[in-house]
Amino acid sequence: MTEAALEELARQALERCRAAVVRLALVEACTGGLLCEKLTAVSGASAVVERGFIPYSYESKVEQLGVSLALLQAHGSVSAEAVEALAQGALARSTADWVVAETGIAGPGGGTPQKPVGLAFVAVLQRGGQSTVERHVFTGDRAEVRRAIAGRVLSLLLERLDAPASS
Template identity: 45%
Template sequence: MFPEDLTARAAALIDLCRSRKLMLATAESCTGGLIAGLITSVPGSSDVLDCGFVTYSNAAKTRMIGVAADLVQRHGAVSEEVARAMAEGALAHSAADVAVAVTGVAGPGGGTALKPVGLVHCAAARKGFPTQARVLRLGDIGRDEVRIETVRAALEMAYEIAGP
């Protein structure tokens, strides 16, 4: 279902988390659950995946993982601030030690001059460590491609923050 390189990356993340006794959570907007779906495609993922939150709407971000509505209003759902709050909220609302979050404009519509199609904000949080953020400027490469590249970046971030 997923490209082989992504499945291999997910397996490596699972192995790392298992060896460090870390549980994972995801908070996803533009990927709609693909990160959690990829992780669960790997046998043994239940050892490390606590849960995945699909918080596609702004209201869901607030209701499910505690992202402050005024934060979304001030910065917009597609922002570093909201991605960080999503990752930290996923930690706070789960039994996870590590959480990764993504929010962006997958397209084909919905982009603006300030937040064009292909703009994605990713964040990774780990208990006891500073939350990390990354911005992707993928361009209008197609909805599926934006989502897959976002999954790729999220896996990398989760691996990096689980590794220290």
């Protein structure tokens, strides 16, 4: 994903959230603030972005967001279980209507055969609703992987916002 494409997605997500009067919390365990930077670069972001978390270490995931250390030890910080717990923790610690969360391995090191560089889990959670969690393996260098993760988070948010409400 190009820088320009990511910026356009951020603009679209911000406009859609603003139109729907949605407040958003961000959990960026891999992109390290890239999502927040792209969203807050757009005028009017303060009406949407409620807060952001950048929990890079196990300790920060436990302390900031209440993720169980046992969960992290059992599944790792790059897992479907971890990203869902991150999203739930952010929702509990904010007044946001929606949470987007991601965790991954941007590289160039840190990958294993079971969890390769480029592996990411993304989640979108609406207050009072179910999480949507996805697993992806992105390719490219560190910057490209981070942009791809951020782009998928924003795309998934737009998809969820546009989905009909479940009865």
